Amino acid sequence: MKTISFNLCLLFLICACQSSDKKMVQNSTLINQNFSKGKEIYNDFCMQCHMPKGEGVPKAFPPLAKSDYLKNNRLESIKAIKYGLSGTIIVNGEKYNSAMAAQGLSNEEITNVMNYITNSWGNKNTSLITEEEVSQVER
Amino acid sequence: MRTQKTTYCLLFLITFFACAQDKNPVNIKNSHEVVVSGLTNPWGFVFLPDNSILITEKAGKLIHFKNKTKKEIKGLPEIYVRGQGGLLDINIHPNYQNNGWIYFSYASPKGEEAGGNTAIMRAKIENDSLVEKELLYKAGPNTTKGQHFGSRIVFDKEGYLFFTIGERGNREENPQDITRDCGKVYRLNADGTMPTDNPFVNSKGAKQAIWSYGHRNPQGMELHPDTKDIWIHEHGPKGGDEINIIKKGKNYGWPIITYGRNYSGSSITNETKKEGMEQPLHYWDPSIAPSGMAFISSDNYGDWKGSLLVGSLKFSYLDRCELKNGKVVKEERLLDGIGRVRSIEQGPDGFIYVGVENLGIVKLIRN
Numbered sequence: 001m002k003t004i005s006f007n008l009c010l011l012f013l014i015c016a017c018q019s020s021d022k023k024m025v026q027n028s029t030l031i032n033q034n035f036s037k038g039k040e041i042y043n044d045f046c047m048q049c050h051m052p053k054g055e056g057v058p059k060a061f062p063p064l065a066k067s068d069y070l071k072n073n074r075l076e077s078i079k080a081i082k083y084g085l086s087g088t089i090i091v092n093g094e095k096y097n098s099a100m101a102a103q104g105l106s107n108e109e110i111t112n113v114m115n116y117i118t119n120s121w122g123n124k125n126t127s128l129i130t131e132e133e134v135s136q137v138e139r
Numbered sequence: 140m141r142t143q144k145t146t147y148c149l150l151f152l153i154t155f156f157a158c159a160q161d162k163n164p165v166n167i168k169n170s171h172e173v174v175v176s177g178l179t180n181p182w183g184f185v186f187l188p189d190n191s192i193l194i195t196e197k198a199g200k201l202i203h204f205k206n207k208t209k210k211e212i213k214g215l216p217e218i219y220v221r222g223q224g225g226l227l228d229i230n231i232h233p234n235y236q237n238n239g240w241i242y243f244s245y246a247s248p249k250g251e252e253a254g255g256n257t258a259i260m261r262a263k264i265e266n267d268s269l270v271e272k273e274l275l276y277k278a279g280p281n282t283t284k285g286q287h288f289g290s291r292i293v294f295d296k297e298g299y300l301f302f303t304i305g306e307r308g309n310r311e312e313n314p315q316d317i318t319r320d321c322g323k324v325y326r327l328n329a330d331g332t333m334p335t336d337n338p339f340v341n342s343k344g345a346k347q348a349i350w351s352y353g354h355r356n357p358q359g360m361e362l363h364p365d366t367k368d369i370w371i372h373e374h375g376p377k378g379g380d381e382i383n384i385i386k387k388g389k390n391y392g393w394p395i396i397t398y399g400r401n402y403s404g405s406s407i408t409n410e411t412k413k414e415g416m417e418q419p420l421h422y423w424d425p426s427i428a429p430s431g432m433a434f435i436s437s438d439n440y441g442d443w444k445g446s447l448l449v450g451s452l453k454f455s456y457l458d459r460c461e462l463k464n465g466k467v468v469k470e471e472r473l474l475d476g477i478g479r480v481r482s483i484e485q486g487p488d489g490f491i492y493v494g495v496e497n498l499g500i501v502k503l504i505r506n
Contacts, residue, residue: 044308045222045285052403060455086497099497101180101198103285104221 037109038116045103046113054121060098062091065121078129078137081110107134160454161425163470171474171501174492175204181494183228183243183291183482188236190487194500195243197225203267204500214262214269219246219255222285227257228302228482230292232329239263240329244290244302247277254281256320257288257304261331275331276302276348278320284308287321287374291360291432296367299334300327301385303371305356310394314353318344322393324357324371324385326350338388353391353416354383359432359449370420372429372449375399376407380426381419382447382460382467392416398424421460421467428453431482437489440505448473448491450480457483457493457503473503 042050049061056063064070069091070077079085086099105113111131118125175181180197187193191205193212199220201212218226224246232240240261247258256278262269287305294300306313306322314322317339325348328334339345357373369385379399383391396410398419412418423429431450435443447460447467455478461469474480474493482494491503 047402057453099179102220104219104224 035112035116035119038112038114041105041109041113042116045105046117049100054117059094060096062089062094062096064117064123066123067091070118070123074129075137078110078114078134079139081105081113082134082137083139107131110134161423161427163458163472165472165475166459167475168506169473170504170506171477171493172504173499173501175209175500176498177209178494178499180496181482181500182226183230184484184492184494184500185229185231185241186484186487187231192500193229193241194494195226195229197227199226201226201229201243201269203264210267212264212267212269214272216245216258216260216272216274217248219248221246221255221283224255224285224288227288227290228292230294233294233298242275242292242300244292246288248281249274249277250279250281252281254283256281256307257290259292259300259302273331275300275327276325278304282307282309287356289354289357291358291371293360293362293369294329295362295369298329300329301325301350301360301369303354303357303360306354306393310355314355314393315390315395317342317346317349317352320346322352322354323349324351324354324360324369350387351385351389351391353393353395355393358430361432361434364434364436370432370447372432374428375422375426377402377404378424378426380423380429382421383417383419386417390416391419398422399426420465426453427451427458429458431480431494433483433485433491435485435491437485439489440491443505448483450483450493452479452481455479474501477501
């Protein structure tokens with residue numbers, strides 16, 4: 001008897017979880033789609049240096065996860081992906097002096113990857129980047 | 140007791156941090172002299188008979204460095220600069236002095252589909268411009284994927300043209316299928332025609348230019364100065380970079396066998412060996428991300444003669460691999476921390492020249 005009620009409880013819990021999940025999904029269908037596209041771009045073009053969880057490589061490639069630079073320099077970050085970046089930058093108190101080449105991504109791809117990296121690994125960006133915003137970023 | 144614990148902790152910490160790097164010892168008795176400065180990504184370079192240098196910049200520039208000045212060579216074909224693609228390797232015909240042919244590889248958007256794939260072109264230079272351009276090979280289909288263009292170019296002792304094309308980020312379909320391009324080492328006559336003795340000329344549907352297959356992304360290729368065998372190295376996944384000696388028609392195993400894992404750490408295959416597939420001569424775990432390759436065949440570096448040099452993009456050094464009976468018996472770091480090493484050549488003066496990203500081309504000096 002005990003087991004049955006326990007199982008029932010579990011079942012309720014699972015169902016409850018699922019329904020609330022569903023609601024969340026409905027609210028953010030669009031966002032999720034964009035993130036998965038952004039993730040694909042990230043895995044293809046960015047991951048080899050910035051690593052699978054955005055942790056970077058000490059002294060060589062700055063982290064994206066919980067990066068103050070990414071959080072506070074939205075325009076500069078878009079510019080870096082669009083046109084490349086060289087020279088010293090400071091990320092979370094550490095100096096980095098590698099260069100990043102422009103990857104040849106379209107504005108749409110840059111938008112998607114920016115929204116992915118600013119909403120992954122502990123990063124949160126509620127005001128999503130738009131393609132129009134990216135298209136207006138100049139060198 | 141406490142000290143013992145501390146020691147263990149320290150040891151653990153050291154091992155932990157060491158994991159990110161490799162264990163090759165640093166040799167500090169060497170230095171460098173910058174020969175060509177102000178380059179961003181010297182993907183390939185070659186010395187001409189007058190000691191000037193032709194240099195490719197990945198972003199799509201061909202530079203002629205002569206009398207200490209850089210001059211841009213115009214007339215390049217359309218180049219697909221995206222991800223790892225761009226203007227890539229460059230070499231000259233063994234009989235360049237008489238025929239003037241230069242050969243280069245690049246990512247090309249030519250074709251029906253969106254994206255690009257590796258192409259090999261030959262041309263001559265006249266008035267700082269490319270002329271008599273001939274497209275010798277263009278891999279297909281195009282893809283917008285950013286990875287694995289391969290692209291090193293070498294001539295063997297009989298004058299055949301060899302080049303590498305990586306698997307273009309499609310390991311499931313390309314490397315093991317000889318009816319598809321990519322993930323292969325190719326062989327053509329120097330004029331681009333098909334040699335009749337290529338291994339798959341009679342296989343139905345096969346890309347006839349294929350010489351060997353099952354490769355991931357070879358960004359280093361060189362003729363061994365004594366045996367005249369073709370040596371390559373290739374980027375593996377995490378922990379599976381390899382050196383291979385290329386033999387006619389052989390399968391080098393990717394992705395059926397590998398010593399590496401996915402970048403995320405998950406497994407690709409449990410197998411490192413399989414019948415009918417070649418074992419690497421050497422593999423790197425952790426990966427060094429190898430690019431550029433040269434043998435020291437001159438007497439300029441004493442007992443380093445006979446060593447194989449491989450650039451490390453990831454750890455920013457020049458890896459000296461000491462060879463004994465065809466095996467790597469020792470490795471050490473030269474030019475440690477210099478920057479991402481992209482290309483290596485032994486110059487006509489017998490010195491080693493190294494192309495380093497965001498630095499230029501430097502001459503290796505043994506102190």
